[in-house]
Amino acid sequence: xxxxxxxxxxxxxxxxxxxxxxxxxxxxxxxxxxxxxxxxxxxxxxxxxxxxxxxxxxxxxxxxxxxxxxxxxxxxxxxxxxxxxxxxxx
Numbered sequence: 598x599x600x601x602x603x604x605x606x607x608x609x610x611x612x613x614x615x616x617x618x619x620x621x622x623x624x625x626x627x628x629x630x631x632x633x634x635x636x637x638x639x640x641x642x643x644x645x646x647x648x649x650x651x652x653x654x655x656x657x658x659x660x661x662x663x664x665x666x667x668x669x670x671x672x673x674x675x676x677x678x679x680x681x682x683x684x685x686x687x
Contacts, residue, residue: 608638608656610663610681613648621650624669628652632678636685654681 612628614621625642632638652664661684664677 608636608654608685609641610638611641611643611653611655613651613653614642614644615648615650616644616646618644618650620669621667624667624674625652628674628677631674632681634682634685638681638685652677654684656684656687 610629610632612625614625622642622644629640629642632640650665650667651662654661654663661680663680664673
């Protein structure tokens with residue numbers, strides 16, 4: 598019976614990319630690959646028509662915007678990852 602719901606116990610990093618935008622999709626994958634933390638989280642990388650690029654982090658019932666402007670550079674990725682790490686400290 599307890600098959601479902603266990604996925605809700607982990608924080609979720611959600612990366613939305615614009616439809617058919619391979620650069621944004623690849624950035625999301627690169628962000629996932631660079632995430633290094635001792636806590637377990639889930640990743641969702643998805644595209645929905647009309648949804649702009651954004652990276653959000655959901656911890657329990659709180660969703661935080663980590664990045665809402667697409668910039669594929671090392672500094673931006675580092676800032677985004679650090680924001681996620683800070684949210685995991687609580």
